[in-house]
Structures are given as C-alpha cells and as structure tokens.
Amino acid sequence: MYRSGTNCGVRSMASHRISTHPPLLPHPRPRPRSRCLNDQPTVKYLILILVLFAAPVAAQDLPAVLSEEDLLRLVAEHHPLAVRADLQRDRARAVLREARGGFDPKLYGDLSQKYFKGTRYYSLAEGGLKVPTWFGVELNAAYERNGGYYLNPENTVPDEGLFAAGLSVSLGQGLFFDQRRAELQRARIYQRATGAERLLQINELLYEAGSRYWEWAGAQGAVSVYTEAVELARARYAAVVSSAALGDRPAIDTLEARILVQNRLLGLESARLEAANAAAALNAFLWLDGVIPLELEASTRPPDPAAVVIAPLMPLSAGLTNPALTLTRLKLEDLEVDERLQLEQLKPRLDLKYNALISGSAVQPLENYSANDYKWGISFSQSLLLRKERGKLQLTRIKLSETQLELSDKIAQLNAKVEQAENEANVTVAQYALATRNVSDYSRLLAGERELFQAGESSLFLVNSREVAFIDASLKQLELMVKHRKAGLARNFAAGQTAPPLVGGVVPNE
Template sequence: MTGKRFVLALLVVFNGLWLKAQTDSSVFTLQQLLWYVEQYHPVSIQSQIVVSQGESGVRKARGNFDPYLFAGLDQKYYDDKEYYSLLGTGLKVPTWYGIELKTGFDQNRGYNLNPQNIVPDDGLWYAGISVPVGKGLVIDKRRAELKQAKLYAQSTKAEQEKMMLSLYFDAVKKYWDWVAAYNEYQVYKEAVELAQIRLRAIKGSHEFGDRSAIDTLEAHIVVQNRQLSKKGAKLKYDNVTLELSNYLWFENGVPLNISEEMHPPVYAAANKADGISSDSLNILLNNLGFSHPDMQLMDYKLASLEIDRKLKRESFKPKLNLNYNFLNEAHGGNVFQSYSINNYKWGFNFSMPVFLREERGAYQQAKFKIQDAEIKQSQKLLELQNKLLKYYNTQTALSEQVELYADVVKNYNRMLDAERQRFESGESSLFLVNTRENYMIDARLKMISLLAKYNVSIVGVGYAAGIPIFKSED
C-alpha cells in the first residue's frame, strides 16, 4: 500500500469517529472543529509564518549572487594643480560555480599620475573573468549558504506539519473530553427523570396505603442525590466547553464560543470505530524513519551539517584565483572598433596557511556535529517507534475493554429490568431497585469514558506516526 493510499485509509477510519449524530444541525462535529482550527487558530497562522520565514531565507541567500555596481573616485589637488584623478566604474556578476564576471571603465588623468594608471584620454574599457581553481572551486560560502537556506525552507514545511499535528491532536483530545462530559450529563439527566417518576409513583402508592412513608423518603433522597450529581456533571460539561472554545477562532484573530444551541453527539458502544490493524501498524513503523516530521527535521539538519563539512574540507585547498581582462579603447563611442587580443591584463592570487591548524580543527568539529546528530537521530527513531507501539497497545487494549464492557452494560440492564418487574409485583424492595439502577448508571458512565479514551487512542496512533490524518476536508 502506498503512503498516499494509506493516509486515505486512515482518513476513512477517522471519519468513522464523527458518528451518525452529526446529521443533526445542532451537533457540533469534530470535522467542524478541525476546520476552524486549520483555518483560524493562532498556531495554524504561526505555522504559516514559519514557512514564509524559510522562503525569505532562500531569497536572502540568493542575494549573494546578485550582480552589483561599483564606482570609485580618488583625486588629489595641491598648489593649484591636479596631481591625479582616478575614476573607476563597473559591474560584477557572481555565478553559481564561483566564477566572477566583471566589466568596467577607467578614466585617469593628472600631472603626477602613476605610469601604471595611464589610460587613453577617452578612457579604457575592460571585461574579464576571475576563476577560483583551488579553494572555492567545488563549494564556497555563498553556495553553502544558499543550499542550507533551501534545506531550511524545506524543513519549515516539516516544522509546520509538526506544529499542526500537535495542535490537531490536542484539539481532538479536548473534543472527546467534551463529548464524554456531555454524555455523562445526559446519563444523569435521565437518572433524575427516572427517580422523579418513581417518586411520584411511590407517593401515589403511599396515598393508597400500598407503600410506607419510608419508601417515599428513600425515593426523595435518591432524587436529591441524583440532582446533585447532575449539577456536578453540568458544571464539568460547561467547563470543558470553555476549554474546547480555546481552539475556536475566526478571521482577524476573533475568538469564538460554543453556543448553548450547539452540543456534541450522543454515542454508544454501537458507534465504536475500527482501530488501526496490525498490518497498518507495520506500514507505519516501516515508514516512520522518513514520514515523521521529527525525522524529516533531523534529515534536513544532517544534510545542512554535511554541507558545512564539505565547506570546511574545501578550506584545506590553497586559495588560487586566476584573473583575465581584455582591454579596449573606445573610438567614437564604438567599444569594439580597436579590439585586439594583444590588449589584456591577467594575473593570479595565491595564499595558503602553513600549518592548517584552524582548518583541521574546524573540519573535525563539523564531523563531530554530524556524528552527534546521527546518534540523536537513532535515539529519536527508537523513541518514536516505542511511542507508536504504546498508542497501538493502548488502542488494542481499550478496544477489547469497550467490547467487553458493552456486554457488561447489557447484563446490568437485564438485571435492572428484572428487578423492576419484581418490585412492581411486590417481590423486591425500593432499595434493591435503586442499587441496580446505580450500578447501571455507573456502567454507562464507565462505558462513555472507555469510548472516549478509545477514540483518542485511534487518533493517537496516527499522531505518533506523524501522519496528518486530522486535516479537515475542504
């Protein structure tokens, strides 16, 4: 299975978590939340700025290869005489291969002009080339900076993906906390309603002499206790709603709040989505070394360090630059009228440190940095593999717990129904009915918690693998 098709498969799994209830327009779905997060959340905007910074860095590094104009004027006047006037203008064009092209114009005059600066009265044009045949032939600082800037620009995309992965995962976890809190509140609402219905029925039975006063008191206490639990669940739901609102933003940095008309879906064990299979896990583990943003960032760092190492190795070579310029005098504005291959100026520059201690030390430091980065990369890969396995193990265990506890809830429900029938026929007590009902409430609450944790664990597998499965659809 290719990487792209595998991501699509994960998206199908994740879409299963958006539940049937999202057909209700008042239900605020996970898809809607992620759309707002992707479009307007400050971290999402910051991640885009990171990418723009990388692009501006490339533009800055390209500036080292921009042609540039130069001009210089040096004059001396003494005792009402012009000793000399030296005027030089021109254009230099750096190239990718270290070669520098140059053209210019010199016009010099004066009584005390140095003979080597004597040029024709109309000035002297020249054009030439400077070639590094030693240090700087293979790579130089300008080329190294541009290559590293391009790597940094690519790494900012991985950095953006890493930022968004964390943001999406945090939003997803908070969303399922919100769903769980809402469903817990619904359980307590139903529990209060059942207790109130039973209280009214027992009061009626008491008036006809079928129930004792103590049964009425017990039923009333149950209502009060459940109302207290309901208020606590409502407080928890309201607070989690506020926490979820931290992920909701709109244009121009305007924060949004979830209105009272909007609510999460109501779910049950039937809504359980399929988790990541063992075959899919193996694919994720095999791709982890190059698909996870953390590993991509380390690859870019190693590539940048390798460029620096090559640059340091280049410094072992002697600096030897060859320069050649042809010379020509303009006649009547025609630069090429008197061109001759015999009119030229050439030379070379040579320099080399004797002991190369600075160069050898810098090269060794560059190699040590690479070795250190490779060790950290291996360590990071192991950490990511174990993190992925941890989320997968959690998903597998929770999946089994959800399936097991679904049967537990059904069995509690059967026991409660049977106890109610016995109570209505006079074979049971109100205490036993309330006890069975409390067990049923606790079971439903635990089931809600297990489902929320299970849904988070599925997303956690993708998060640990560095797969952007949380991105909302357009």
C-alpha cells in the same frame, strides 16, 4: 463588545457561539486580544462591523451536531496557530531570496581627485559591473579614465579611457564550493524545514484539539446518563410518596427515595461541571480567521455515542512520516553543507584574475583587440598548521554523529508510541464490546428489579443498587469510547498522519 483598558486605548473582546438555531449569534466571552490597538473611533467601528458580519457567513458550515472531522477542519483553517503556521512559507521564501542575492550582479563606481593651488594632481575614475556565477567564476567589465599632473604612471590610460573585461576565479579553496553556494543550499534546506515545522505545528494543534473534543464528548455523554437517572429517581420518589400516603409503603421509604434523588442530583451537577470545563477547554481551539474567538452553543452536541465507530485501527499507509523526523534529517543535511564548506577551508587559497584591455577610442573594439593588451594577477595564501580549520571540521563531524544518533532515538521512540497507541486502541475495542454487553445486561436487570419493586416484591435498596451498577457500566462504556478515540489520535500523531487527510491542500509540499 469593548471596554477601555487601564494602559491602552481599546481591548477587543469578541466571541460567538456555534449553532444553527440561530447560527453563531453574537455572545460576549472575554478573550484578551492585542494589548494596545488604537483609540481612534474608526478602528472601533471597523472591528465592530467585522465581528457582527463575519460570524453568519461561517455559520452555514457548522451543524448542530459537531463531529470530530468538522471540529478539526475548523481548527486547521481558523486557529491562530494554524494561520501563523502559514507565515512560515513566506519566511522561507524571504530567506531563499536573501541567499540568492549573493549571486546578484553588482554595479560599482569610484572617483578620486586631488586639487591643490590650482593644480589637478590626479583624477581617478572607474566604474563597472561584476556578475557572480554558480560555478565560482566572477565575470567583470569596467571602464577606467584617469588624468592629472602628478598621476602615478601605473594609472596612466589613453585620453579616451580604457575598457577592461575579464574574470576572477579561485583555483584552490572555493573552486567547487564556497560561502555563497553554501548559503543558498542552506536556504533551500530551510525552505523544506519550514514546511515540516509548519506541518508539525498543525499536527500538534489537531492532536490537542481532537483530545479535548473527545473529553467533551465523554463529559456530555455522562451528563445524559445522570440526567436520565435523575428523572427516573424523581418519578420513583413521586410514586413512593403516593404509596406512603395510601399506606402501602412505610414512610421511611420516602426518605430513602428522596436521598436517592439528591445523590443523583449530586452526580448530575458533578457531570455538568466536568462538561462545562471540557467545553471551556474546547472553546480555546474555536476561532474564525484566527482573529475572532468562538464559543460552543449550549445546544451544540457531539454525535450520539452509539454512532461512534469503535473498531481496530487501519494499518498506516506510509509508515512513519512524523515531521519531527523530517526536521532532524534536514538538520543532518545542513551539517553536511557545513562539513563540505569546512573541507574547502583546508585547501590553499589561490585566486586568479585576468582582464583584457581595449582603448576607449576604439570604434570596433573586437577588431582592435590584441592578446598582448591585458592585466592579470594571482594571489596565494595557506595556513601552515590549519588548527582552526581542522577544529571546526572535527566539531561539525561530532555534531553529525550526535544528530544521527538523535534521529535513531526519535525513530525508536516514535515506533514505540505508535505500537503502544495501536495496542491501546485495539484492546479498547474488545473492552468496549464487553462494556456494551454489560450495559445491556444491567439494563435488563434494572428493568426486572423495577417491575418487582412496583409489584411490592423488591426494595428501594435493591433498585438503587441495580441503578448504580447500570450508571457505572454506562460511564465505563463512555470512558472506553474516549480512550479508544484518543488512542487513534495518538497513533496518527506519532506517525505524523494527523494533518494531511484533514487539511488537504493547506499543507505545502516544499
């Protein structure tokens, strides 16, 4: 289960096979994990216990016949990228929490003293609380106590100290919108964007997994077709050999029958190679809890091709809901926040501060409050040319126009992809029906030719020709089945409706 790496202590390689007889038996398949885990024996034992006991629990839900829905549900719940996509929500919550931190109340304190040759020149002490609000007004409360022989007269306060309570507000730039409010809005947009990005990742993952599934199903069907052809060719070869031994057929027919068997075996080996490669590609999507890689058991099969539904696609229930469009629209919202913030930068800066003052010795502060005891201030600033601010605003508006054009282009492209996929899916329905009739007709021709051959009224060449036509028709039928199902996946992926019906509550609505 484990081997030592050259640069690291331990490299974990674990895999299991999907089956019900026996369910998910441990089967080694190298799959590189973490580059360096830990050389401690305890870690090895814990990983070994996880690998040995996690698989039988999951095997209860895996049938011997693996359907598309079962596969996609397994991928959506256990693939590492699907598990990683869940972390997007945690990241969005962290970003939103960080943005809300801009409105957290803040305690502050400041102490400054000077002593020289035994004389206290000054002692300045101040502490207080500042409370930002969503409306751009900052509330504050402070206590100040100063003293000293050379104290600056403007810092003189009563011996018991001085209380101050008031507010500061921007009457120009920042009154209706500022950097803190912009960051909070961006965080909320990002939270919605991470939900759309997560859904987009799952959609892409399920589309790829579904495509590999139907390629595997088609390859398995081709193996069945060639296996049946080999069995028939071998039976015919045995009959020809017996007839040639009795003198009923020329000996040269045995050579032709043997060549036929060999050609069928070549086709079977090629089909097995395609099936093995398709299974290997599908195995890349099979995981348990995003940690343990799984493998298809050799006995695991897709549904019988005759049971696969080949029918016109149902109309889209909600139109285009592709997460890529949602991300572009959210990008527009983010740029609109930037535009609003930069419009504020064009306004002059006018900040007003006011604090009511109350002596620290007051027993009842509200009763001792006087409107004549206060301190206030006002500050003003304004750029004369505003070139920097106007340049930023112009760039933002250019980006807005570009993003709007990008959104229009994406909508057009996705509509085209949806229409193309629907056309392909609907056309393959009629083609599949024709291919099914061809298979039936070729089967009847082949059966009649075999009867004539057994009666001595036909040749191996004609029987071989009928079999080749029947095999080609069967393979064409499988090809059309795969093409139709992949077209349905492509339509749903372009429309953005791959994940929700399969994942259910896993997809967040943020």
